[in-house]
Amino acid sequence: MIGATLVGIATSAIRLATPYLYAAIGEAIGQLSGVLNLGVDGIMLMGAFTGFYVTLLTGHPALGLLAAMATGASMGLLMAFISVTLQAEQGISGIGLYLFGLGLSTLLFGMTVGTVKTVSGFPQAPIPGLSRIPILGEILFSHNPLVYGAFALVPLAWFVLNKTPLGLKLRAAGQNPLAADSLGVDVIRVRYVAVVLGGVLSGIAGASLSIALLNVFQQNMTNGMGFIAVALVYFGGWRPLGVLAGAMLFSTVNAIQVWLQVQGVKIPSDFALMMPYVITILVLASMAKRRIHAPAALNKPFERGGE
Amino acid sequence: MGAGAPRPPFLRRKMRQTVDRVEMRGIVKRFPGVVANDRVDFDVRAGEIHALLGENGAGKSTLMKILYGMYQPDEGEILVNGKRVRFRSPLDAIRAGIGMVHQHFMLVEPFTVAENVALGLPSSRRFVNDLDRVSARIRELAETYGFKVDPRAYIWQLSVGEQQRVEILKVLYRGASVLILDEPTAVLTPQEVEGLFRTLRHMREEGHAIVFISHKLNEVLSISDRITVLRGGQVVGTVPAAEATRTGLARMMVGREVVFRLERPEVEPGEVMLEIRDLWAMGDRGVPALRGVNLEVRAGEIVGLAGVSGNGQRELAEVIVGLRRPQRGAVRIGKTDVTGWPPAALIGLGLSYIPEERIRDGGVPEFSVEDNLVLKDHPFPPFSQGIFLNFPEMAHYADRLIKDFDIRTPSRRTPLKSLSGGNIQKLILARELSRSPKVLIAAQPTRGLDISATEYVRRRILEQREKGTATLLISDDLDEILSLSDRIAVIYEGRIMGVVKSEEADIEELGLMMAGVESR
Numbered sequence A: 001m002i003g004a005t006l007v008g009i010a011t012s013a014i015r016l017a018t019p020y021l022y023a024a025i026g027e028a029i030g031q032l033s034g035v036l037n038l039g040v041d042g043i044m045l046m047g048a049f050t051g052f053y054v055t056l057l058t059g060h061p062a063l064g065l066l067a068a069m070a071t072g073a074s075m076g077l078l079m080a081f082i083s084v085t086l087q088a089e090q091g092i093s094g095i096g097l098y099l100f101g102l103g104l105s106t107l108l109f110g111m112t113v114g115t116v117k118t119v120s121g122f123p124q125a126p127i128p129g130l131s132r133i134p135i136l137g138e139i140l141f142s143h144n145p146l147v148y149g150a151f152a153l154v155p156l157a158w159f160v161l162n163k164t165p166l167g168l169k170l171r172a173a174g175q176n177p178l179a180a181d182s183l184g185v186d187v188i189r190v191r192y193v194a195v196v197l198g199g200v201l202s203g204i205a206g207a208s209l210s211i212a213l214l215n216v217f218q219q220n221m222t223n224g225m226g227f228i229a230v231a232l233v234y235f236g237g238w239r240p241l242g243v244l245a246g247a248m249l250f251s252t253v254n255a256i257q258v259w260l261q262v263q264g265v266k267i268p269s270d271f272a273l274m275m276p277y278v279i280t281i282l283v284l285a286s287m288a289k290r291r292i293h294a295p296a297a298l299n300k301p302f303e304r305g306g307e
Numbered sequence B: 001m002g003a004g005a006p007r008p009p010f011l012r013r014k015m016r017q018t019v020d021r022v023e024m025r026g027i028v029k030r031f032p033g034v035v036a037n038d039r040v041d042f043d044v045r046a047g048e049i050h051a052l053l054g055e056n057g058a059g060k061s062t063l064m065k066i067l068y069g070m071y072q073p074d075e076g077e078i079l080v081n082g083k084r085v086r087f088r089s090p091l092d093a094i095r096a097g098i099g100m101v102h103q104h105f106m107l108v109e110p111f112t113v114a115e116n117v118a119l120g121l122p123s124s125r126r127f128v129n130d131l132d133r134v135s136a137r138i139r140e141l142a143e144t145y146g147f148k149v150d151p152r153a154y155i156w157q158l159s160v161g162e163q164q165r166v167e168i169l170k171v172l173y174r175g176a177s178v179l180i181l182d183e184p185t186a187v188l189t190p191q192e193v194e195g196l197f198r199t200l201r202h203m204r205e206e207g208h209a210i211v212f213i214s215h216k217l218n219e220v221l222s223i224s225d226r227i228t229v230l231r232g233g234q235v236v237g238t239v240p241a242a243e244a245t246r247t248g249l250a251r252m253m254v255g256r257e258v259v260f261r262l263e264r265p266e267v268e269p270g271e272v273m274l275e276i277r278d279l280w281a282m283g284d285r286g287v288p289a290l291r292g293v294n295l296e297v298r299a300g301e302i303v304g305l306a307g308v309s310g311n312g313q314r315e316l317a318e319v320i321v322g323l324r325r326p327q328r329g330a331v332r333i334g335k336t337d338v339t340g341w342p343p344a345a346l347i348g349l350g351l352s353y354i355p356e357e358r359i360r361d362g363g364v365p366e367f368s369v370e371d372n373l374v375l376k377d378h379p380f381p382p383f384s385q386g387i388f389l390n391f392p393e394m395a396h397y398a399d400r401l402i403k404d405f406d407i408r409t410p411s412r413r414t415p416l417k418s419l420s421g422g423n424i425q426k427l428i429l430a431r432e433l434s435r436s437p438k439v440l441i442a443a444q445p446t447r448g449l450d451i452s453a454t455e456y457v458r459r460r461i462l463e464q465r466e467k468g469t470a471t472l473l474i475s476d477d478l479d480e481i482l483s484l485s486d487r488i489a490v491i492y493e494g495r496i497m498g499v500v501k502s503e504e505a506d507i508e509e510l511g512l513m514m515a516g517v518e519s520r
Helices: A002-032 A040-058 A061-085 A090-112 A136-141 A145-163 A165-175 A177-182 A187-213 A225-235 A240-263 A269-286 B060-067 B090-095 B113-118 B131-144 B160-173 B190-205 B217-223 B246-254 B313-320 B343-348 B369-373 B391-404 B421-433 B451-466 B478-484 B507-514
Strands: B021-031 B034-045 B049-053 B075-080 B083-085 B098-101 B178-182 B209-214 B226-231 B234-240 B272-282 B288-298 B302-306 B328-333 B351-354 B439-443 B470-474 B487-492 B495-501
Touching: A002 A040, A002 A136, A002 A145, A002 A165, A002 A187, A002 A225, A002 A240, A040 A061, A040 A090, A040 A187, A040 A225, A061 A090, A061 A187, A145 A165, A145 A187, A145 A240, A165 A177, A165 A187, A165 B113, A177 A187, A187 A225, A225 A240, A225 A269, A240 A269, B021 B060, B034 B049, B034 B060, B034 B075, B034 B209, B034 B234, B049 B060, B049 B190, B049 B217, B049 B246, B060 B098, B060 B178, B060 B209, B090 B098, B098 B160, B113 B131, B113 B160, B131 B160, B160 B178, B160 B190, B190 B209, B190 B217, B190 B507, B209 B217, B217 B246, B226 B246, B234 B246, B246 B451, B272 B313, B272 B470, B288 B302, B288 B313, B288 B328, B288 B470, B288 B495, B302 B451, B302 B478, B302 B507, B313 B439, B313 B470, B343 B351, B351 B421, B369 B391, B369 B421, B391 B421, B421 B451, B439 B451, B451 B470, B451 B478, B470 B478, B478 B507, B487 B507, B495 B507
Parallel strands: B049 B209, B049 B226, B098 B178, B178 B209, B302 B470, B302 B487, B351 B439, B439 B470
Antiparallel strands: B021 B034, B021 B075, B075 B083, B226 B234, B272 B288, B272 B328, B487 B495
């Protein structure tokens, strides 16, 4: 009984971590290049809607996913244009992008679908062989493809950031863009690439909700997940592995909270819902001093000096 | 053909030629409101060190940033080996064999040496970094030019001198035959300067062409083959170093005779006015910046605090003026123990402060000249009466100081930020000295000022000495310390390594103390 409960909580923690992983790793990439994008939640909502709508129309979740990625890319492009080219204050433009995504996704949903509908999203895809392993098989290898993708993204992002020339340029653009520029690195282009990539990943994060985990779309269905993703980037110290640790902590607390509610444990449901956020704040506060990895040029528009 | 450095494989294929001669002809560069370069001609050849000499704002850095592709000239042309070229970005200049070491280092601090060198270059493994090969090549280059560097060390772990070597390595690694150094000695100890000069001479023998930007006459005379002097964006002249003299060059730089000797009449030092006992304090990074400083300054005396920047000078000044909390130890002004006092109380006691960051700490950039002049004394009569400010009195006072201290400003209403660096410094000087201070802390009082403003500031500080002020002069410029101080204290890693009388001071000995060798 206890065993089954733990397996259930672990399995659902893995599932719940999925959107956070996509969004937070995308955000980490953008931040490492020097751009703080607070619009993640808005991009997720737009990704969730387009993914859902295209799947509804075509019946193919893969097409829905592509549509969500394209939407994320265009919103990332918009953010890059505003913050990198126009050099607008990043925090404010990100909030603007969030409100834009929230409003537009609600509007489009009302115009096109209007009522609650479900789609058949990505099916469960147990990995042959591995999913037969007792306990671990159920926890790790019996999910839908977007869940596997999220976890595969962690080592992939780590490799690209730390072991490739692109990663070096990207981190340099966020740490010392003037130095990067003086060595012929196109800082503007690197930041565009990073922010657009972050947008694509946020789009996937949204789609993972609407066409993989829940298979519905509702107004403001992300409920602030995009902002938690931004917090996870700080929590994880801008490292993919750290982001993974943060996402798992957060989703585990969330899974426990859901389980407690299902069990009918007598705590007010509002309090239970609050738990993951309270824990996030506590952990972040406890690590407030540990900022050594923060990209030094985060939030600073790049412009060639004219001293 | 000049020999040039051996090139890394990725460059070897593309460009076999080395640079024999770079010419800039008729270069004009305008910035809003100023002509930074006005029809400048300049050339440098393989196997020579060509110094570019001039005051701040003469257009030296601008000219070299044009050569390095960071700025586009409005007029004029650049020729490499007689062929016209156009550099749209530093990358173009690097491809043509031109490299630059910037005044403010262009290094990514959380990266390793090898990562900094490899940044922006294609990897020999295409999509995967080749830092191991880069490191091997760095070791080779370091050996060729006779310096030591660990490719795996992080930049923040290195001393300033070592960081500069990384900058030079970056340029050499890219196979540059032309090397531009922008004020390379500003941050080095005398010994490190000697080390740099050895490397530069070595590179000259290898057939490199070197441009050496500086405003220090002695250095320029000792390292270069030819000297070009810029003033107000124009070339005053180019002379062979062998035929140049200090006074001649100074005249070219400033456009008039310059007095190097400052009048320092004998002043009998009086009572101890500033006393520091076993002072400890933390730096910004949470490590001790001061580790038991002992120092005293008497009335009518200037004590120069020499040292490589970052050894606790800034923190010491901040503790004395009440901006930083000491951990232990004592500061006394006159007979009063003022340890841990807030700035306002210290100001009332007759302490004046010329801060190192004159724009950030010395005034409010958006406020007018007038407001900045009364910033410290505005709560006291005659500037305030009850809760009201006395504006006519403030205006009168401001006008008087503007005249007395020769502050060049359109009016007393002009915001501080539109004044030049020299005039901002004169304003701070006016505010601080007109309060007849008992103790003056002057931190880098002439940094970034041109020769005339420097002369003026130094004269004023010496005048103050005759009036009996006890002055602690903190400066990275050893010449300044030597020419103004009665005694010289050397600080290293938060400790005073020794105090010597100015007339008995020996540059060699000071340099050793600056590098951490205890005196005697």
